[in-house]
Amino acid sequence: MSLQRFVEHPWTHWMKGEGPDSDIVISTRLRIARNLRHHPFPLLATDSQAEEVVRKVEEVNQSASMKKKGQFELLRMEELQPLEKKVLVEKHLISPNLAEESRKGAVILSEDEAISVLINEEDHLRIQVFLPGFQLKEAWDIGSKIDDVFEKQLNYAFDEKRGYLTSCPTNVGTGIRSSIMLHLPALVMTQQINRILQATTQVGLVVRGLYGEGSEAVGNLFQLSNQVTLGMSEGDIITNLYSVASQIIVQEREAREYLREHNQISLEDRIYRSYGILTHARTIESKEAAQRLSDVRLGIDLGYFPTCNPFVVNELLVSTQPGFLQYDAGQKLTVDQRDERRARVIRERLISPSEIS
Incomplete structure (x- = not known):
């Protein structure tokens, strides 16, 4: 493997458009935060102390136990160019x-990009698992096995009363955050989304945008994740998120059916209008592209484009981002140049006869 393998292509494992409830759940992510005992948290560590953590983690990565889990490659941030990091x-x-x-x-x-282990971010280790569709339990199974490999060879910071110790107090305890990326256009169109999102906070969950904390929910994409890690077991966290997400999935399906029964012409006009704009526009900015792609994705899921795979839209979510557009172009681009290139990428991908008739 090499760096180019990870940055040259927009495709990654979670975009497959497969898995349970993949018409609504784009992907499932599990994150496990861990720190090493007797090592300062990354925010307080010197360069030499941080480098020592990387060395210890790299030794585990080269161990026989880790190699049994698949092929992995370590990339150092200081060796990457800004655009390469932006693409990642x-x-x-x-x-x-x-x-x-x-x-x-x-x-x-990992080779298929389903697993990533962040080193010296907010915590020494953040083990992440990304799977397509609604696969919370499967993600936890994979993540916990990777965690076991590291825990057997590293001395984790752990307290009998508080659990796993983390840089941010909100992660103390189990140290796990699980999240579901949901595509909820019908709940937005029927103006039910705010009521539902407010209700999630009452059961210890939080909703963020496509890129997590601090990001905006564009393209009707929402990340639903647990907010509490202390005082609950891993199983309780997974079960709670699974239960709430399942209810939201049902509500989104009901909202889609309502739109088809009561607003079919308006719904079809919106979907086909967005498809027409995306396949003919010569320039388009990122927010509009995300919204139009959301409409087309809804059309695919409702059967309006039977020959198109939802994978195409998932891929465009990445390939039309500023970093990837510039990396693919081999140079920095102005905003206008990015908007022009974004429109061309979308046109070329959507008008292929093999994808949409």
Whole structure:
């Protein structure tokens, strides 16, 4: 494997458009935060202390136990160009914090990009698992097995009363955050989304945008995740999120059916209008592209474009981001140049006869 393998292509494992309830759930993510005992948290560590953590983690990555889990490669942030790091952020393989602020950060990536281990971000280790569709339990199974490999070879910071110790108090306890990326256009169109999102906060969950904390919910994409990690078991966290997400999935399906029964012409006009704009526009900015792609994705899921795979739209979510557009162009682009290139990428991908008739 090489760096180019991870940054040249927009495709990644979670975009497959497969898995349970994949018409609504784009992907499932599990994150496990861990720190090493007797090592300062990354925010307080010197460069030499942070480098020592990378060395210890790399030793585990090279161990026989890890090799049994698949093929992994370690990339150091200091060796990557800004655009390369931006592409990894846009593919959800690393966090913006690791890309922008970590002095001695690194990431371990699996060959299929379903697993990434962030090193020296907010915590020493953040093990992430990304799967397509609604696969919370499967993600936890994979993540916990990777965690076991590291825990057997590293001395984790753990307290009998508080659980796993983390840099941010909100992660103390189990150290796990699980999230579901939901596509909820019908709930937005029927103006039910605010009521539903407000209700989630009452059961210990939080809703964020496509790129997590601090990001805006564009393209009707929402990340639903647990907010509490202390005082609950891993199983309780997974079960609670699974239950709430399942209810939202049912409500989104009911809202889609309502729109088809009571607003079919308006719904079809919106879907086909967005498809027409995307296949003919010569320039388009990112927010409009995300919204139009959301409409087309809804059309695919409702059967209006039977020959189109939802994978195409999932891929365009990444390939039309600023970092990837510039990396693919081989140069920095102005906003106008990015808007023009974004429109061309979308046109070429959508008008292929093999994808949409």
